[in-house]
Amino acid sequence: MLINKPIRSLALIAICIIGTTYYSTAQSSTDLSNLSGNFEINAQYYRPDSAIETVDVPEKLLSNGFFNLNYTYGKFAAGIRYESYLNPQLGFDPAYKGSGIPFRFASFTSDNLKVTVGNFYEQFGNGLILRIYEERALGIDNSLDGIRVAYEPIKGIMLKGFVAKERKFFEYPDPVVRGIDGDFQLNDFVKGFEDSKLRLGVGGSFVSKYQVDDSPSRILPENVGAWASRVNLNYGNFALNSEFAYKYNDPSYDNDFIYKNGESFYTSITYTKKGTGARLNLKRVDNMSYRADRNASFNVQTINFIPAINKQLTYRLSTLYPFTTQLLGEMGIGGEFYKTWKPSTKMGGKHGTTISISGSLVNDIKRDSIDNDTLGYATDFFTIGHKKFYNEFVLEVTKKVSPKSKFIFTYIYQFYNKKVFEGYPGLITSHIGVVDYTYKITKAKSIRFELQHLLTEQDRKNWAMLLAEYSISPKWSFAVFDEWNYGNDDPDKRFHYYNASMAFTEGPTRISIAYARQRAGLLCVGGVCRLVPASNGVNLTITSRF
Amino acid sequence: MKKTLLILSICLSGLLVKAQDTIVKTIPAALVKTLDGKNFNTRDLNNDGKPMVIDFWATWCKPCVAELNAITEEYAEWQKETGVKIVAISIDDTRNMLSVAPFVSGKGWDYEVYLDPNGDFRRAMNVNNVPHVFLFDGKGNLVLQHNSYSPGDEDKLYEEIKKLTGK
Numbered sequence: 091m092l093i094n095k096p097i098r099s100l101a102l103i104a105i106c107i108i109g110t111t112y113y114s115t116a117q118s119s120t121d122l123s124n125l126s127g128n129f130e131i132n133a134q135y136y137r138p139d140s141a142i143e144t145v146d147v148p149e150k151l152l153s154n155g156f157f158n159l160n161y162t163y164g165k166f167a168a169g170i171r172y173e174s175y176l177n178p179q180l181g182f183d184p185a186y187k188g189s190g191i192p193f194r195f196a197s198f199t200s201d202n203l204k205v206t207v208g209n210f211y212e213q214f215g216n217g218l219i220l221r222i223y224e225e226r227a228l229g230i231d232n233s234l235d236g237i238r239v240a241y242e243p244i245k246g247i248m249l250k251g252f253v254a255k256e257r258k259f260f261e262y263p264d265p266v267v268r269g270i271d272g273d274f275q276l277n278d279f280v281k282g283f284e285d286s287k288l289r290l291g292v293g294g295s296f297v298s299k300y301q302v303d304d305s306p307s308r309i310l311p312e313n314v315g316a317w318a319s320r321v322n323l324n325y326g327n328f329a330l331n332s333e334f335a336y337k338y339n340d341p342s343y344d345n346d347f348i349y350k351n352g353e354s355f356y357t358s359i360t361y362t363k364k365g366t367g368a369r370l371n372l373k374r375v376d377n378m379s380y381r382a383d384r385n386a387s388f389n390v391q392t393i394n395f396i397p398a399i400n401k402q403l404t405y406r407l408s409t410l411y412p413f414t415t416q417l418l419g420e421m422g423i424g425g426e427f428y429k430t431w432k433p434s435t436k437m438g439g440k441h442g443t444t445i446s447i448s449g450s451l452v453n454d455i456k457r458d459s460i461d462n463d464t465l466g467y468a469t470d471f472f473t474i475g476h477k478k479f480y481n482e483f484v485l486e487v488t489k490k491v492s493p494k495s496k497f498i499f500t501y502i503y504q505f506y507n508k509k510v511f512e513g514y515p516g517l518i519t520s521h522i523g524v525v526d527y528t529y530k531i532t533k534a535k536s537i538r539f540e541l542q543h544l545l546t547e548q549d550r551k552n553w554a555m556l557l558a559e560y561s562i563s564p565k566w567s568f569a570v571f572d573e574w575n576y577g578n579d580d581p582d583k584r585f586h587y588y589n590a591s592m593a594f595t596e597g598p599t600r601i602s603i604a605y606a607r608q609r610a611g612l613l614c615v616g617g618v619c620r621l622v623p624a625s626n627g628v629n630l631t632i633t634s635r636f
Numbered sequence: 637m638k639k640t641l642l643i644l645s646i647c648l649s650g651l652l653v654k655a656q657d658t659i660v661k662t663i664p665a666a667l668v669k670t671l672d673g674k675n676f677n678t679r680d681l682n683n684d685g686k687p688m689v690i691d692f693w694a695t696w697c698k699p700c701v702a703e704l705n706a707i708t709e710e711y712a713e714w715q716k717e718t719g720v721k722i723v724a725i726s727i728d729d730t731r732n733m734l735s736v737a738p739f740v741s742g743k744g745w746d747y748e749v750y751l752d753p754n755g756d757f758r759r760a761m762n763v764n765n766v767p768h769v770f771l772f773d774g775k776g777n778l779v780l781q782h783n784s785y786s787p788g789d790e791d792k793l794y795e796e797i798k799k800l801t802g803k
Contacts, residue, residue: 124664128762158762162664199665213754217730223754240667248667248675275674291673322673329672331734358734362671367738397731402696426735428742444743488705528702528787536787563788595784598768633764633783 127159128635134179139626152179170194181622182229185259192260202242209233214271214295218335218354219316221395228620230389233257246278256382258391265382271295289324299382314340332357337380343387344379348466352377371424373399376455376469379417399424400450400482405524407544407553411506412614413480421474424450441490452480481505498526520546534563552577567593599634666757668750671737678757685774686719687800692768694728695739699785700767706790708745718801724749727758773800
């Protein structure tokens with residue numbers, strides 16, 4: 091370095107002053123800059139509990155933490171995310187162990203162009219061939235690292251393209267993923283069609299991944315492509331949304347290295363009119379696991395996402411037997427209906443009534459054996475397989491009985507093929523009933539009870555649950571609940587899974603602490619699940635944003 | 637080297653303080669979808685100089701639905717008195733995003749609803765979890781935010797909205 095230290099310092103100060111002055115001038119005319127972010131820490135202290143067979147945690151305390159920092163200045167934006175898993179909590183992949191900055195990006199956005207370098211998320215259509223997303227609760231973050239361009243040449247046309255590598259824990263291994271997508275909303279740019287009652291949109295995408303053939307015994311395709319086309323059509327109260335996806339031969343660990351092509355079809359018809367809503371949903375999936383690394387499994391390095399067709403159930407006992415999309419093959423049909431009767435009507439009563447009815451049925455696809463065993467099997471697009479995976483019926487009635495008290499009654503019928511979802515034999519039929527009652531004591535204080543019961547002749551037999559929650563708006567909330575497997579055949583396994591928690595909220599900040607004895611099971615979000623082992627201990631969670 | 641770092645840090649902290657002083661006038665830009673499938677840029681969200689609420693929610697989130705249900709009973713009066721607009725951002729992912737329109741109409745809600753199925757707007761607003769409610773004044777300043785819901789929160793929200801409009 092030729093410049094000596096004092097001069098360097100002076101130069102720095104000068105830059106600093108000029109920069110700040112320029113900055114202040116810019117500020118005074120318009121507010122262009124903004125610094126924002128969020129934060130989450132989740133720490134769990136584990137106690138051994140031999141009865142429910144908890145996993146030994148030598149560290150005693152495990153924590154996951156996230157910190158996002160984003161800066162925007164006019165059309166420019168940049169951000170980083172620091173993540174820390176010291177060590178990863180039970181149920182998260184141990185490969186997350188460590189801390190670092192796996193996510194950073196810079197972007198430029200003009201009126202019709204956005205360029206991003208570094209990390210980004212993306213979804214094409216319904217995600218059948220591409221969905222890059224994060225789901226912290228599941229330990230999923232398959233963000234891409236590369237270059238992405240989105241361009242809107244005229245209103246109604248959106249073009250996107252990217253080249254990148256995909257995240258795997260704290261690394262970005264070699265396989266390259268590339269994709270393009272075009273979305274055309276015809277009413278926006280076709281003359282004379284602007285005010286048409288019929289709205290029509292079409293879209294298409296292509297994704298390809300490159301991974302070296304490292305197999306000593308097979309000849310593997312190094313480039314694996316997939317395409318999808320979609321349409322959305324709205325007319326009056328009706329809407330149709332349909333997408334078809336095709337994936338070229340992609341031998342992988344998931345499909346047992348067969349060379350068969352993959353297909354997926356996903357269609358939804360909806361009806362909406364104020365006070366009423368309905369949806370009918372059809373789906374077919376055949377050999378559609380698609381990953382940057384053909385040897386990966388579980389939730390690692392997935393490129394695509396096939397939506398689950400059943401209703402997302404949230405009451406505790408209704409999550410005992412959760413549905414997960416079967417990427418290797420499934421056919422399903424689902425339907426939903428929502429209706430609200432206004433207050434002071436015959437059905438609505440004095441304070442109004444809302445009902446929701448839904449159902450779904452998912453079977454295997456039909457597979458026929460063929461001579462060519464590298465293709466695995468043959469299948470007919472329209473034929474449903476005999477093997478039943480899952481079946482569900484849900485009825486929910488929300489009824490306000492007075493300005494202060496409200497009931498939600500829920501009945502759920504479920505059929506669950508345990509072998510398909512968990513690998514253990516068992517066909518489980520269950521009936522679940524829930525009464526959820528909220529009473530507003532004063533303007534700010536309220537109390538809520540949940541009484542749940544699950545009835546089944548199979549597996550671990552009957553369960554009951556009681557929850558009580560007391561909250562003081564806007565800051566405090568206290569809850570206790572107990573899940574009790576009272577029907578278990580083995581009297582020594584009629585466990586109570588109890589939980590006591592409190593939460594404090596102030597504006598954007600929430601601090602919650604809970605003591606819980608938690609059953610082993612699948613934790614699912616959006617039809618994707620992770621296995622959580624049984625645990626006993628204290629959990630502290632702090633989240634905030636700024 | 638130490639000195640350089642010191643100057644740099646002072647310089648940066650100056651910038652940061654400055655950044656905090658300033659107030660965002662527009663909503664951060666992100667691409668979301670309308671219920672009939674059109675692309676929409678969130679920086680275009682506004683309510684013509686009147687207060688605006690942005691509420692992040694999901695169909696599977698019971699407290700979110702309870703909050704939006706509680707507001708819907710009084711929404712007509714809120715609008716008449718203060719001109720406030722409620723924008724409900726559904727973070728339902730690709731599995732549920734097509735259920736949002738029938739869900740909303742089945743509930744009889746009158747909110748302006750957008751779909752954010754891959755969390756682009758959620759990330760731009762740094763939302764950790766739902767429900768998360770933001771109240772902006774007519775100039776786009778963030779005046780109140782609240783994470784989670786307890787019955788009664790909607791009354792406090794309305795008190796703030798009324799303060800903004802001097803009612």
